[in-house]
Amino acid sequence: MAEYILSIDIGTQGCKAAVFDREMKRKGTYFVPLALVSPQPGMVWQDPRGMYQACLEAARGAAENSKVPPAEIAAIGIDGQMAGIMGTDEEGEAVTPYDSWLDTRCSTYAEDMRRRYGKRITEITGAPVSFTHGPKILWLKHEQPQLYQKVYKFVVPSAYVAGRITGLRGDEQYFDYTHIQYSGFGDNLKKTWSEELLEVFQADEGKMARIISPFDVVGRTGREFAAATGLPSGIPVAAGCGDTAASVYGTGRMEKGMLLDCAGTASVLCGAVDSYKPDTEYDTITLMRSPDEDIWLPMAYINGGGLGLRWLRDELSGSPHATYEELEREAGKAEAGSGGIFFIPHFSGRVLPCHPKLSGCFAGLRWNHTRGAMYRSIMEGIAYEYRHYMRVLHELYPEGRFDRVYTMGGGAGSHLFNQIKADVLGVKVMPCKEVDTALEGSAMIAARAVGISTEQHKETADEEKGYIYPREENNKVYEKLAQDYLRLLEKIEEFCEGK
Incomplete structure (x- = not known):
């Protein structure tokens, strides 16, 4: 029975992948750097296609370094940067750059949201308005309307890559609930989109992806993934979550x-x-x-x-x-x-x-x-x-x-x-013993998604060094x-x- 897990962490500076056994021991890792484009102050973006290719390369490298037989990979978990957003078309292909969490071009829209409805937004989403999804979506809608019209769904990096790996299309694309606080339009208690906030800011609900659990299996790897990584098609892929959520879970x-x-x-x-x-x-x-x-x-x-x-x-x-x-x-x-x-x-x-x-x-x-x-x-x-x-x-x-x-x-x-x-x-x-616990968190989520227990994994703090x-x-x-x-x-x- 296959019991190894491949996890992928989509960071700002690069994509890292690792293979774990069910005891959360690393068998192999691989890192691929990512370009961060900042042509002028306040503008910071990344290429989603480059992000996807880096994930494929990292997955291949980690699998090869692990020496684990490809058929023994039981599931894949993915986490990624949280506060930025990108738009995809009906085929799941990116039609906008990834508007990074470091990008502040949306600040005028953030100020407007805060002035008009700030306290209520915080009550519903769980977060104060900042340079996150809501203002970024409104910026795209009003400043680049032609590009905005091409967007079928707004997604985060982990969901985009999982969607490309599994071939998600149209309304199959998703948004996991660890990102709701950054959404600008989501109801964090109900785990749904807020009709109230969508109406106030005239945001298109149809462009918002379905909200699901990180533990949901969203699909299985396809031929493109198999050809690029040397791993088989048909591996279950968990929805995954944001990198901070994965980091905490991985401890x-x-x-x-x-x-x-x-x-x-x-x-x-x-x-x-x-x-x-x-x-x-x-x-x-x-x-x-x-x-x-x-x-x-x-x-x-x-x-x-x-x-x-x-x-x-x-x-x-x-x-x-x-x-x-x-x-x-x-x-x-x-x-x-x-x-x-x-x-x-x-x-x-x-x-x-x-x-x-x-x-x-x-x-x-x-x-x-x-x-x-x-x-x-x-x-x-x-x-x-x-x-x-x-x-x-x-x-x-x-x-x-x-x-x-x-x-x-x-x-x-x-x-x-x-x-x-x-x-x-x-x-x-x-x-912590492992500095990049996001990889462990994503692996634990993917393992749980397919019924593999990692309950024995309770350590991460470096007890030998002790407290400072x-x-x-x-x-x-x-x-x-x-x-x-x-x-x-x-x-x-x-x-x-x-x-």
């Missing part, structure tokens, strides 16, 4: 009161709770359904937070570029607070709460500052944002513990970054600096908006 630790730090291209802080409480006061927290429906995942994120570290390495560390290890060693020599440097990490506007005109900056620079101190200040700026998210979480869920953070993603490998987060947040931090605890002296320093950061942020917002 095997869906505990109420936990916090999860996804330290990747975006910097995401996510909790786990058992009730739906939309953030209508602070416009900061987004409520996402977990794959398991009895748990809600309140979260907020920085639009490209982790990209700030790469930006400094690529643009400010000289030629040849310094390594991340070198920069971290230098940053470790700087004191808590980076000697008075503050970094605003919002290069593409602030997402939550939404301030589209805000830009990134360093403040407080002096002649004695080093690139190590600047690098450290980027980490601290991200942690200050997390501290704000945590404060709002405690307001919404005063009964929540939120006393520990499990961290994953590329940034989870940095001990200094983890220590800074522990010091700023005042809670213990534990890195906050240092009291640094926590006291950061308590004041976090307040200073928010005051600076307010002034920078006013400057960027021309006030």
Whole structure:
């Protein structure tokens, strides 16, 4: 009996695939980079066809590296970027670029939605209005009407790739419920499209794909997939979900009161709770359904937070570029607070709460500052944002513990970054053994979809390394600096908006 699972993670910077056995042990992985096109400020898109081809290449590479006989692959799971959207035709082919979550061209429509109906949108969808599906769809409708008319369904990357792999057509195309909070027009409690929101904004319900569970089998692999990957046709494909939802699910630790730090291209802080409480006061927290429906995942994120570290390495560390290890060693020599440097990490506007005109900056620079101190200040700026998210979480869920953070993603490998987060947040931090738990989450979802149990998979945190605890002296320093950061942020917002 076939018991291996192939999972595919469609990230911003590339597609990664892995083959797992039923105990969630990796047998082979493969990564294919993706191009991110940004011809001018505020415009960021990706080619859906390139995305699909990268997934095929990654699937083939992972399968070959695993040495698992192709006939032993029992199911395929897929996750992907969440807050962007693309349009497809009746054949399931993309007719628009993928409008990335980093793209802010829709900001005028986001502001209009927020002004006209903001609180009600948050109540129904679970999320404050930002640079997500609803404003992006309205932007396409009004700014590129001819292209909009070609769209039969709006879908997210995971659904697009699954649709291409299985040959979904017309109304078979779908939208899984972990994306509803970003939709702008979905009812998160009912898991349906909201007639109220569709009517208010004159959005075409016919262009909205059916909403289904991540655990639904949407089809089976076809000949094109088989020819491209060397795997057989007829493999069941699960609907899958968003990458953050998959990352949380993949930890095997869906505990109420936990916090999860996804330290990747975006910097995401996510909790786990058992009730739906939309953030209508602070416009900061987004409520996402977990794959398991009895748990809600309140979260907020920085639009490209982790990209700030790469930006400094690529643009400010000289030629040849310094390594991340070198920069971290230098940053470790700087004191808590980076000697008075503050970094605003919002290069593409602030997402939550939404301030589209805000830009990134360093403040407080002096002649004695080093690139190590600047690098450290980027980490601290991200942690200050997390501290704000945590404060709002405690307001919404005063009964929540939120006393520990499990961290994953590329940034989870940095001990200094983890220590800074522990010091700023005042809670213990534990890195996960696998930094890309989205692949595990998608594999677990696909396994469950076809009846393969992975219940024994309950570990992901690196118990051998243990928790990183906050240092009291640094926590006291950061308590004041976090307040200073928010005051600076307010002034920078006013400057960027021309006030």
